[in-house]
Amino acid sequence: MAFSLAELEARLSHPDLLDSGVTLPTDSASLFETFLVRLEAGEVRAARKDADGTWHAVPWVKRGILLGFRIGRVVEMGAPTGGINHFLDKHTFPPREFRLEHSVRIVPGGSAVRRGAYLAPGVVCMPPMYVNVGAYVGAGTMVDSHALVGSCAQIGERVHLSAAAQIGGVLEPVNAAPVVIEDDVIVGGNCGVYEGTVVRERAVLGAGVILTRGTPVYDLVRETTHRGTDSSPLEIPAGAVVVPGARQVTSEWGKAQGLSIQTPVIVKYRDSRTDSATALESWLR
Numbered sequence: 001m002a003f004s005l006a007e008l009e010a011r012l013s014h015p016d017l018l019d020s021g022v023t024l025p026t027d028s029a030s031l032f033e034t035f036l037v038r039l040e041a042g043e044v045r046a047a048r049k050d051a052d053g054t055w056h057a058v059p060w061v062k063r064g065i066l067l068g069f070r071i072g073r074v075v076e077m078g079a080p081t082g083g084i085n086h087f088l089d090k091h092t093f094p095p096r097e098f099r100l101e102h103s104v105r106i107v108p109g110g111s112a113v114r115r116g117a118y119l120a121p122g123v124v125c126m127p128p129m130y131v132n133v134g135a136y137v138g139a140g141t142m143v144d145s146h147a148l149v150g151s152c153a154q155i156g157e158r159v160h161l162s163a164a165a166q167i168g169g170v171l172e173p174v175n176a177a178p179v180v181i182e183d184d185v186i187v188g189g190n191c192g193v194y195e196g197t198v199v200r201e202r203a204v205l206g207a208g209v210i211l212t213r214g215t216p217v218y219d220l221v222r223e224t225t226h227r228g229t230d231s232s233p234l235e236i237p238a239g240a241v242v243v244p245g246a247r248q249v250t251s252e253w254g255k256a257q258g259l260s261i262q263t264p265v266i267v268k269y270r271d272s273r274t275d276s277a278t279a280l281e282s283w284l285r
């Protein structure tokens with residue numbers, strides 16, 4: 001059974017969809033399958049960007065993903081029992097399969113992309129990496145070894161997620177802000193970006209930077225502090241170059257012990273010298 005985008009939105013917006021006390025319609029499995037196909041084609045996304053640049057979650061899309069967990073049953077997947085590719089998961093979210101016509105490069109070595117994730121043409125996946133349901137990965141992006149793209153995370157075009165980078169997922173509540181990495185961003189090794197943080201285009205996160213909504217980011221160039229609030233995400237400005245830093249503990253006892261707290265610091269904004277240092281990216285892809 002086929003459903004139009006308008007029908008999908010109307011059906012998946014229903015408030016009783018996730019109420020375990022309410023019986024689901026008999027066509028829920030067909031509805032969910034159509035929804036997954038649309039997600040994988042990039043026709044629906046778990047977040048949208050307004051004309052003013054503000055990112056918002058799309059609640060009905062998240063509700064659709066949660067429907068899959070409600071109707072799913074745990075089954076055995078992949079290789080025979082005992083093999084390294086043997087899995088136990090909800091039957092509604094098997095690993096996604098790719099073919100040459102998808103123009104996605106997945107290097108051997110244990111990577112997985114869950115169904116319901118979109119990978120644009122030109123994406124490169126180095127092993128082992130993982131992309132979760134609802135994630136969107138733009139054209140020309142590289143997801144390096146041991147990197148994670150969490151559920152509903154939004155990754156732009158020509159991004160490099162370096163080895164062991166962690167892009168957190170935000171699935172519940174359905175209106176919670178997504179984690180967003182915009183176009184041409186470089187995310188260094190062992191970085192973590194969580195809790196609805198937005199990293200604007202062309203920013204560079206140095207190795208080991210950790211960003212959450214509650215993380216203050218000190219901007220040495222503009223002499224200001226970037227913070228998230230209960231109603232707005234932490235935003236890293238376009239072109240900012242962020243490195244791990246430290247700030248002194250202000251309590252008397254803490255100062256007496258010589259303690260400091262790790263905090264990200266913007267040390268410059270991207271320029272031609274920064275770009276030349278990362279020019280090798282295009283050749284590796």
